[in-house]
Amino acid sequence: MIELKGLTKTYADKNVVDDVSLTLDTGEFGVLIGPSGCGKSTTLKMINRLIPLSGGRIILNGDDVIELPAEQLRRRIGYAIQSTGLFPHWSVAQNIATVPQLLKWPKSRIDDRVDELMAMFHLDAAEFRHKYPHQLSGGQAQRVGVARALAADPEVLLMDEPFGAVDPLTREVLQAEMKRVHQQTGKTIVFVTHDMDEALQLATRIALLNGGKLVQYDRPIELMVKPENDFVREFIGQADLGLKLLSRRFVHQYQREPSLEHHATLPGLDHCWQLDAAGSPIALEGARLDDDNEITEVKPEWTATPDMSMKEALSRMVWFRVMVLPVIDENGKLIGEVGMQGIMGIESDIVAESGLNAGEQAS
Amino acid sequence: MVLTSERRVIGNRVLLTLLVVAVASAGLLPFASLSPNRLVSGQPVMLWQALVGWQLAAFALISAVLLIAAVAKPLNARRSQWLALIATLPLLALDFLVLGDYAHRALADASPAARVSQGATFWVLLFVSALVAIDALQRLRLGLAKRALYGAAALAVVVILFSGDLLSPLSIMREFANQQDNFVDQLIRHLLLVGGALLPALVIGLPLGLMANRRARLRDGLFSVLNVFQTLPSIAVFGLLIAPLSALGRAVPWLGELGVSGIGVTPALIALVLYSLLPIVRNTYSGLAGVSNGTLEAARGMGMTPRQILWKVEIPLALPVILSGLRIVTVQAIGLVVVAALIGAGGFGAFIFQGLGQYAIDLVLLGAIPTIVLAVIADFALQMLVGLSRPPGTRQGSKS
Helix, strand or coil, rough: CEEEEEEEEEEECEEEEEEEEECCCCCCEEECCCCCCCCCHHHHHHHCCCCCCCEEEEECCEEHHHCHHHHHEEECCCECCCCCCEEEEEEHHHHHHHHHHCCHHHHHHHHHHHHHHHHHHCCCHHCCCCCHHHHHHHHHHHHHHHHHHHCCCEEEEECCCCCCCCHHHHHHHHHEEEHHHHHHHCEEEEEEEEEEEHHHHCCEEEEECCCCCCEEEHHHHHHHHHCCCCHHHHHHCCCCCHHHHHHHHHHHHCCEECCCCCCCCCCCCCCCCCCCCCCCCCEEEECCCCCCCCCCCCHHHEEECCCCEEEHHHHHHHHHCCCCCEEEECCCCCCEEEEEHHHHCCCHHHHHHHHHHHHHHHH | CCHHHHHHHHHCHHHHHHHHHEEEHHCCCCCEECCCCCCCEEEEECCCHHHHHHHHHHHCCCCCCHHHEEEECCCCCHHHHHHHHHHHHHHHHHHHHHHHHHHHHHHCCCCCCCEEEEHHHHHHHHHHHHHHHHHHHHHCCCHHHHHHHHHHHHHHHHHHHHHHHCCCCCCHHHHHHHHHHHHHHHHHHHHHHHHHHHHHHHHHHHHHHHHHHHHHHHHCCCCCCCHHHHCCCCCHHHHHHHHHHHHHHHHHHHHHHHCCCCCCHHHHHHHHHHHCCCCCCHHHHHHHHHCCHHHHHHHHHCCCHHHHHHHHHHHHHHHHHHHHHHHHHHHHHHHHHHHHHHHCCCCHHHHHHHHHCCCCCHHHHHHHHHHHHHHHHHHHHHHHHHHCCCCCCCCCCCCC
16 A cells, blocks of 8 residues: 655755645556646656655555665565666566565576566567567567566556557557556556556556646546546546546446347347357347348457457447447357447446446456 | 679779789889898888799789689679688788798898898788778678687787798897897886776776766866866876976985886876876766666666666676777877887887987887787777677677
8 A cells, every 4th residue: 555645846946746645555556647747757756765755755555665775665666667777788587587686585486486477478488588678679678677577576566657668559468468467466556657548448546647736536437527627627538538438348337138039129129149059149130230130140350258348349339330249258158248229328437436346356 | 873883893892992002012112121231221122023933823812812802793792701801811921921031032142231121012911911801800790709719810820920930030020139138028018007007097087987977067077187188298298297206206205216206107107097097087987878867767766776786787888888998098008108118118119219219110110010019909809808798689790
């Protein structure tokens, strides 16, 4: 757990971080976001004291960070940055082993830990162990940077715009990986970004800063549906707010029993799925945007899984011109369906919120 | 169009130019000179006059091989460069061999005072083989080990040629024979002066470079002071030091007993240290400044102490640049020690100034050539060291 209490940083009589107070519980993924110069990076770097505090306190799992020796504090906190900061004269394995080396772990334990982390980030140990940073792609280097930050199993992981310098495609892959690693390790993460989509995808808590002040600190959904003021509304962006909302919601919150026979009288259920012997959907009768009576062959490109975001599900419906997608489990069996009408069907955001939490804890 | 068709015929313009220079020199400039004694200037002897039949054939063969390496057609570029590189070794050997052999024949029935000296064409052939080798080595982009191997082979050829009595009738070798004990003394003295200057320069310069990196405010002042030292002519510095140092030696007797005086080793060392400081400080500073901020921030963020950051991150990453600075000052100091002979510090400069005084050119060369050889060996060795100090995986020649 990290508590910031009245955190302030003053440069030349100007408060670049101004009385910021917030609490991030263990296991949460907290994102600090705001326009450039809002103090988000400064706030992050005060947590591991790369920047000294001007005022206020930071409590890390009950310890006031000011009272710990700086080096000892930093070895308890993982740190990953945009430029990766990999040591160019050390191999990938040596880079990952940096903090365990500083903590004087026995060699066999370090080797095991390096292998474990490389496996976690899908880096083939035989291929990458002895490579040097300049031989890695941007995405690989960033993975090594995050693996290095996690090496000594730190209490908290600080990440300063880690995916800011990689290409959009790689960034998406890395974001998905980061989400998985967060769920696997249950680490408390503080993540700085200026990209709202990234924040909405990763965060369980978002702190929006402006001019050094904390404007709103909330769950992503609440930030969208209950913005504190016009600045929040503007920063999130109103143009695709509906899609942003859907990006935080998942198919399992919307899915319903699959329709296995025609119900011409019930709106939105005048279609039916044809299944094979194993229970996998092979065709859809009806529910085409253009032709209601068409029989459409089910292709993997327009099936949904329970953990898919509703934004992606909606996108597939639009692209493949169907009103409803089959929801399948990992064996390809039909377990439900999600439809165009259903997208509007969530009762209230409180439901969404509790459903979201259940989903995140379950996965 | 003209360019491309030319490219197809000529593979290596540098090599072809060098070959033309060598042939022109052989036709126009003397290869050796024959004089009745060591002080008068001799009769020029052209290369074709110095040759015997098999040597001419060998020269023709090597020229033909180099010509094949220079043109584009029969061999591909890499093979041509290897061919040129290997051909430099027999060319080097032949150059010495012809000169030594000619001296033996010319002096067989001459008076004991007669002398044979090397001429312009001898030097041109020597430099052409060196330049061909350097060109080929650069084009081939060989790894450290292969470059070192070639250096050792060239050195071995020269050592073998000098070890027998092939070259002993040459005028310069007779000077050497006269000065043999003295030569070793001056060699040791030369090396001690260089080492004695570099050690304090490193002890002072490395911390100053670190300070320039850490304290931006001190940096500009420090570099302007060091720049002033660098611009002063060396002879002026020696002259300026005479008065204060002799006064110091007289005023503080124990310093005087240690050898502090206006002339000799003390002012030479002081001047050499001053000259060496700027390159060492500048390279230490820029080596440290070249370590990226991201790397340093990560090192701090990982919980390294300032001392660990310096020794584990900054110094290993700055080492190639720091050693490049050492390479500059080593070569510079080897040359400057020659001038220090003027104020009685000794070293190879002593032969040069003695020879100038006696108008004995071969005595001058006895001082100049070993100085050049020392500088080349030091440069080559430190270049190897710079290569070795590069972070693994980024060394030249390794695939990445």
